[in-house]
Amino acid sequence: MNVHSPQFKELRKKCFLRLLTMHYQSKVGHLGGNLSCLDILLVLYHTILKPEDVVVLSKGHSAGALYIALWSVGLITDEQLEQFHKDNTLLSGHPPASGIPAIAFATGSLGHGVGLAAGVALGKRLKKSPGRVFCLTSDGEWNEGSNWESLIFIQHQVLNQICLIVDLNGLQGFGSTNEIANLHPLDEKFKVFNMETVTIDGHDAQELNRELDKLSEKPRSIIARTRKGSGVSFMENRMEWHYLPLTEDQYNQAIQEISLQ
Numbered sequence: 154m155n156v157h158s159p160q161f162k163e164l165r166k167k168c169f170l171r172l173l174t175m176h177y178q179s180k181v182g183h184l185g186g187n188l189s190c191l192d193i194l195l196v197l198y199h200t201i202l203k204p205e206d207v208v209v210l211s212k213g214h215s216a217g218a219l220y221i222a223l224w225s226v227g228l229i230t231d232e233q234l235e236q237f238h239k240d241n242t243l244l245s246g247h248p249p250a251s252g253i254p255a256i257a258f259a260t261g262s263l264g265h266g267v268g269l270a271a272g273v274a275l276g277k278r279l280k281k282s283p284g285r286v287f288c289l290t291s292d293g294e295w296n297e298g299s300n301w302e303s304l305i306f307i308q309h310q311v312l313n314q315i316c317l318i319v320d321l322n323g324l325q326g327f328g329s330t331n332e333i334a335n336l337h338p339l340d341e342k343f344k345v346f347n348m349e350t351v352t353i354d355g356h357d358a359q360e361l362n363r364e365l366d367k368l369s370e371k372p373r374s375i376i377a378r379t380r381k382g383s384g385v386s387f388m389e390n391r392m393e394w395h396y397l398p399l400t401e402d403q404y405n406q407a408i409q410e411i412s413l414q
C-alpha cells in the first residue's frame with residue numbers, strides 16, 4: 154500500500170480508533186507507548202514485510218499496537234480482538250508464546266528482543282533461509298545490559314538481516330530517559346557496533362517506509378523519534394500514560410481528536 158494514498162490515511166485512523174476502543178473496553182493502560190509505535194508497525198506491516206520476514210516486539214507492553222497491526226492485515230480476527238486482556242484470551246497484555254502464528258515470541262521482560270532477533274537472524278543464515286528480522290524496542294529498554302551483549306554478537310556475526318527500530322519517545326516507566334540513564338547520542342553508540350544507523354520522524358510514514366525498505370551490508374538501526382501518546386492532546390509526552398487506563402470522558406475526547414485528524 155502506498156503511504157501517500159487516502160486509503161492508508163483512512164487505515165491509520167481506523168487503527169488508532171480501534172486501539173483506543175480496545176484498551177478502553179478492557180480497562181487496560183500502556184496506551185502512551187502503544188500510540189507512540191503504532192505508525193511504525195502499520196508502515197512495517199502494510200508496506201515492507203514479506204512472508205519470510207520475522208518481527209520481534211521487544212517492547213512487549215505495546216502488544217495492543219501489534220495486535221491492531223496484525224488485525225489490519227488479517228492475521229488476527231475481530232473476535233480475537235474483542236477478547237483482548239480478558240480471561241483465557243490469546244491476546245494478553247503482552248504478546249503470547251503461542252496461538253498466534255504471526256507472533257514469534259512472548260516478550261515484555263525488557264531487553265530480550267534484540268537477542269531473540271539475533272538468534273533468528275543467525276538461524277536464517279545457517280539454514281540459508283531468506284527473510285529479514287525486524288526488532289522494535291523502546292528507548293528506555295536500552296538501559297538493559299542484555300541489549301548491548303546482543304549488539305556484540307550482531308556485530309561479530311555481521312547479521313545484516315537485522316533491522317532494529319527504537320521507539321524513541323523520550324520517556325520510560327519512571328520518567329524521562331535522559332534523566333534516568335542518559336544514552337544520548339544513541340546513534341553514535343550503534344555506529345560503534347558497526348551498524349548503519351539513521352534517525353527519523355517515527356510518525357512520518359514516508360520516512361518510515363523509505364528507511365525500513367533499505368537493505369545494507371551492515372546490520373541496521375532506525376532511531377524513530379516519536380511522541381508517547383501520539384495523536385491525543387492530553388496524553389502526548391506525558392509519563393503517566395505509560396500506565397493509566399482511560400476514563401469515559403477521556404475516551405470520548407481521544408476518539409474525537411483522532412476522528413478529526
Ligand SMILES: [Mg+2]
Nearest residue numbers: 292293322324
Ligand atoms: Mg520510551
